[in-house]
Amino acid sequence: MSTPVSSSSLYVPPYVRAQLVEQQRCLEQQTEMRVQLLQDLQDFFRKKSEIETEYSRNLEKLAERFMAKTRSTKDHQQYKKDQNLLSPVNCWYLLLNQVRRESKDHATLSDLYLNNVITRLTHISEDSARLLKRSKEITFQLQEDLMKLLNELYTVMKTYHMYHAETISAEAKLREVERQEGRVKGVSGSGGVEPVFGLRIEERHQRRNAARKMEKMREKRKAKYSENKLKTLKARNEYLLTLEATNASVFKYYIHDLPDIIDCCDLGYHSSLSRALRTYLSAELSLEASRRAGLEVLEGAVEGLDPARDRQRLLGLYPTAFCPPARFSFQAHMGDMVNQIAAQPQVQSELTLRLTQLQTRLATLKIENEEVRRTHARTHTHTHTHTHIQTCTPTQTTASDTFWFLFSVMLISETGGLKIIPATNNKIRKAQRLPSEDLLEYGELWDGLCKYG
Amino acid sequence: MSTPVSSSSLYVPPYVRAQLVEQQRCLEQQTEMRVQLLQDLQDFFRKKSEIETEYSRNLEKLAERFMAKTRSTKDHQQYKKDQNLLSPVNCWYLLLNQVRRESKDHATLSDLYLNNVITRLTHISEDSARLLKRSKEITFQLQEDLMKLLNELYTVMKTYHMYHAETISAEAKLREVERQEGRVKGVSGSGGVEPVFGLRIEERHQRRNAARKMEKMREKRKAKYSENKLKTLKARNEYLLTLEATNASVFKYYIHDLPDIIDCCDLGYHSSLSRALRTYLSAELSLEASRRAGLEVLEGAVEGLDPARDRQRLLGLYPTAFCPPARFSFQAHMGDMVNQIAAQPQVQSELTLRLTQLQTRLATLKIENEEVRRTHARTHTHTHTHTHIQTCTPTQTTASDTFWFLFSVMLISETGGLKIIPATNNKIRKAQRLPSEDLLEYGELWDGLCKYG
Numbered sequence: 047m048s049t050p051v052s053s054s055s056l057y058v059p060p061y062v063r064a065q066l067v068e069q070q071r072c073l074e075q076q077t078e079m080r081v082q083l084l085q086d087l088q089d090f091f092r093k094k095s096e097i098e099t100e101y102s103r104n105l106e107k108l109a110e111r112f113m114a115k116t117r118s119t120k121d122h123q124q125y126k127k128d129q130n131l132l133s134p135v136n137c138w139y140l141l142l143n144q145v146r147r148e149s150k151d152h153a154t155l156s157d158l159y160l161n162n163v164i165t166r167l168t169h170i171s172e173d174s175a176r177l178l179k180r181s182k183e184i185t186f187q188l189q190e191d192l193m194k195l196l197n198e199l200y201t202v203m204k205t206y207h208m209y210h211a212e213t214i215s216a217e218a219k220l221r222e223v224e225r226q227e228g229r230v231k232g233v234s235g236s237g238g239v240e241p242v243f244g245l246r247i248e249e250r251h252q253r254r255n256a257a258r259k260m261e262k263m264r265e266k267r268k269a270k271y272s273e274n275k276l277k278t279l280k281a282r283n284e285y286l287l288t289l290e291a292t293n294a295s296v297f298k299y300y301i302h303d304l305p306d307i308i309d310c311c312d313l314g315y316h317s318s319l320s321r322a323l324r325t326y327l328s329a330e331l332s333l334e335a336s337r338r339a340g341l342e343v344l345e346g347a348v349e350g351l352d353p354a355r356d357r358q359r360l361l362g363l364y365p366t367a368f369c370p371p372a373r374f375s376f377q378a379h380m381g382d383m384v385n386q387i388a389a390q391p392q393v394q395s396e397l398t399l400r401l402t403q404l405q406t407r408l409a410t411l412k413i414e415n416e417e418v419r420r421t422h423a424r425t426h427t428h429t430h431t432h433t434h435i436q437t438c439t440p441t442q443t444t445a446s447d448t449f450w451f452l453f454s455v456m457l458i459s460e461t462g463g464l465k466i467i468p469a470t471n472n473k474i475r476k477a478q479r480l481p482s483e484d485l486l487e488y489g490e491l492w493d494g495l496c497k498y499g
Numbered sequence: 500m501s502t503p504v505s506s507s508s509l510y511v512p513p514y515v516r517a518q519l520v521e522q523q524r525c526l527e528q529q530t531e532m533r534v535q536l537l538q539d540l541q542d543f544f545r546k547k548s549e550i551e552t553e554y555s556r557n558l559e560k561l562a563e564r565f566m567a568k569t570r571s572t573k574d575h576q577q578y579k580k581d582q583n584l585l586s587p588v589n590c591w592y593l594l595l596n597q598v599r600r601e602s603k604d605h606a607t608l609s610d611l612y613l614n615n616v617i618t619r620l621t622h623i624s625e626d627s628a629r630l631l632k633r634s635k636e637i638t639f640q641l642q643e644d645l646m647k648l649l650n651e652l653y654t655v656m657k658t659y660h661m662y663h664a665e666t667i668s669a670e671a672k673l674r675e676v677e678r679q680e681g682r683v684k685g686v687s688g689s690g691g692v693e694p695v696f697g698l699r700i701e702e703r704h705q706r707r708n709a710a711r712k713m714e715k716m717r718e719k720r721k722a723k724y725s726e727n728k729l730k731t732l733k734a735r736n737e738y739l740l741t742l743e744a745t746n747a748s749v750f751k752y753y754i755h756d757l758p759d760i761i762d763c764c765d766l767g768y769h770s771s772l773s774r775a776l777r778t779y780l781s782a783e784l785s786l787e788a789s790r791r792a793g794l795e796v797l798e799g800a801v802e803g804l805d806p807a808r809d810r811q812r813l814l815g816l817y818p819t820a821f822c823p824p825a826r827f828s829f830q831a832h833m834g835d836m837v838n839q840i841a842a843q844p845q846v847q848s849e850l851t852l853r854l855t856q857l858q859t860r861l862a863t864l865k866i867e868n869e870e871v872r873r874t875h876a877r878t879h880t881h882t883h884t885h886t887h888i889q890t891c892t893p894t895q896t897t898a899s900d901t902f903w904f905l906f907s908v909m910l911i912s913e914t915g916g917l918k919i920i921p922a923t924n925n926k927i928r929k930a931q932r933l934p935s936e937d938l939l940e941y942g943e944l945w946d947g948l949c950k951y952g
Contacts, residue, residue, distance in 0.1 A: 068819060086569075108543070134772055276845055286838075300822070319804060366518065373746045374745055377656055379664065388732055393732060
């Protein structure tokens with residue numbers, strides 16, 4: 047597109063001409079930058095879409111790899127049967143589901159970039175180009191008009207100057223002829239007093255002619271002068287009015303038209319770009335939401351980690367291993383009618399003796415038991431201060447159970463036999479020793495756990 | 500570890516023995532599954548950590564690539580200078596920042612997996628192994644005790660049966676001797692009436708001896724019998740008591756001890772696993788939070804897309820191009836004192852004529868102007884119904900400005916000249932034509948925009 051300068055005469059002040067060219071350059075530059083930005087955005091989203099796809103594929107592979115592995119396990123068969131899993135296995139499955147979900151979401155994201163965001167951006171840059179073309183046409187037209195105005199201003203000024211110059215010269219000529227006429231009059235006047243002989247009549251006749259000529263000349267010059275004066279007046283008026291109009295339109299061009307041209311270039315740019323970016327944002331945000339939802343489900347499963355329920359489930363899973371056998375019944379010998387303890391006088395005393403011995407044993411064991419409980423309570427608090435974690439409590443109860451059953455085992459292994467033999471003394475000592483020992487062991491274990499607990 | 504069966508006699512019912520072995524197998528299997536799960540979790544997190552690292556690296560590359568590109572641009576220099584950017588460029592920068600942020604966050608995530616989650620899991624599986632060892636020891640001990648009890652039960656039962664059998668035989672023997680004694684007594688009684696000569700004294704002597712022997716024998720057998728009866732009584736009592744005790748301890752083993760052993764295996768497993776998974780969860784959630792925060796910033800920037808402010812900024816950026824030139828002043832010709840419009844009688848009429856002509860022109864233009872406004876309003880609503888988007892409003896105002904300035908340009912190019920010449924009639928027609936034409940163009944453009952708006 048040719049610059050306005052070319053088409054117009056050179057009466058336009060050069061600095062104005064330069065500015066007009068500069069303005070078109072700015073518009074072009076602006077749109078170039080805009081198109082460049084849009085291009086960058088498209089490249090950016092294209093590349094990011096690739097990255098997302100790859101990420102999604104990797105996650106999918108990861109989930110698939112472990113899913114395939116677990117599908118074969120007994121747990122999974124169980125899961126398919128009654129949906130009832132050991133709580134840690136449940137967490138594991140949900141973890142894999144979460145990865146799968148993330149994979150899907152990132153795939154969607156990548157797809158959205160390619161098929162929505164980028165498309166929008168392409169359209170926007172096409173429109174920017176179209177709008178620039180249109181705006182430049184408008185600018186060109188406006189600048190053309192401005193040029194014409196400026197040239198016109200120059201022309202009318204020149205006209206005014208020319209007419210004024212002519213007026214000046216016309217006035218000078220008028221004054222000149224007036225002076226000559228005056229001199230002629232003066233001569234005829236002076237020579238009228240002393241009569242001279244011979245030529246007096248012809249002379250008088252000549253003088254009268256000259257005076258008449260002079261007067262005609264003056265009239266002609268006077269007319270010329272006033273005609274020029276009127277021309278000047280009109281030209282000056284024209285010049286002044288044009289000057290006003292030009293200043294007005296120059297002002298309008300700079301203050302109103304130029305901003306409007308820029309707006310014309312911007313037409314729809316911001317809103318379309320905003321829509322494109324909003325699409326990107328909403329895609330990202332819904333990915334967030336989905337991810338968060340998945341994590342919350344997983345969080346629930348972690349909350350639901352429950353040793354007691356898992357133990358029950360284990361017992362249920364292996365009934366043959368854990369269901370108690372039938373009670374052992376009394377096998378009477380042939381024809382023996384008696385099937386309960388008989389306390390005839392001959393055995394009475396012995397039974398009583400054994401009873402008292404058992405009672406004393408029981409008393410001692412009760413005391414030891416109390417000691418064990420106290421020691422355990424201490425260890426409990428000790429470990430607790432190390433862990434600072436509420437979730438430990440069930441485990442600690444378990445520990446207490448363990449000590450108590452270790453201890454009661456000793457007790458039953460004593461009483462079960464229902465006889466006191468020296469050998470059992472070791473067992474008793476063992477019963478006294480074991481729990482506290484275990485306490486130490488568990489104490490260490492706890493400290494161990496606490497290190498990364 | 501040898502099974503309890505080996506160490507004990509074979510008096511234990513085989514189904515019980517099988518069950519005890521099964522129990523140990525279950526515990527081992529349980530721990531194996533657990534260790535396997537923990538192993539899977541570690542592999543999973545190791546692999547995911549790799550994926551995250553790669554993802555993070557790709558994002559970093561992406562951001563860096565465009566950052567480097569923009570750093571060189573004039574905009575960026577400007578940005579560094581006054582932090583004032585065209586709103587779209589601002590969005591672009593924030594978009595890159597967001598990607599960078601995501602890259603950092605995913606790197607952190609990967610790091611957390613490696614150095615925290617996986618470590619925890621390793622420790623847990625070590626502990627599981629340690630606890631299994633300890634639990635199996637306890638189980639072994641408990642089962643040993645149970646075996647002893649069962650063997651003991653068997654023994655006391657056998658003892659009771661033996662003694663009872665002896666008692667029965669002793670009783671039989673007693674009855675036998677009593678019968679013989681009776682027969683002897685009968686013989687001596689019958690032969691005492693008729694005296695016979697010669698041998699009678701020796702015979703009587705022999706019979707008395709036989710009777711005495713018999714009696715001694717009976718006494719002996721009787722004592723033996725009652726001794727056996729007492730033994731049987733004691734053995735039966737022993738058997739009955741042992742039976743009770745055994746049933747009690749079997750019950751205790753199955754109902755209390757086995758669950759406790761399982762708890763002993765579980766000691767701390769659930770709580771440590773929960774802590775490990777919570778670490779993972781909190782890492783993921785803080786990544787979410789950071790990402791969301793970044794997106795909100797970006798959302799703010801998109802909100803702030805503002806054509807008006809950008810236009811002002813552009814005008815400010817190129818002052819030389821857009822600042823209006825000085826007013827053109829009146830250039831008086833040499834010695835001309837008059838510098839304003841003079842209305843001498845000779846030009847008066849002409850000026851008035853022109854004034855009226857201008858007024859009529861202005862009136863027509865005003866009417867055309869109104870028409871244009873109406874047409875534009877219609878197009879405005881038309882496009883609006885097509886877009887349904889609030890964000891368009893600024894743009895539409897822009898459009899209206901554009902029409903208005905296109906129109907006013909025509910107006911000034913008319914009035915500016917301050918003369919009526921036939922040539923301008925085209926211009927007037929143009930002024931009437933242009934806006935509506937443009938309206939169509941913009942209408943199309945809008946429909947275009949709306950297609951993906």
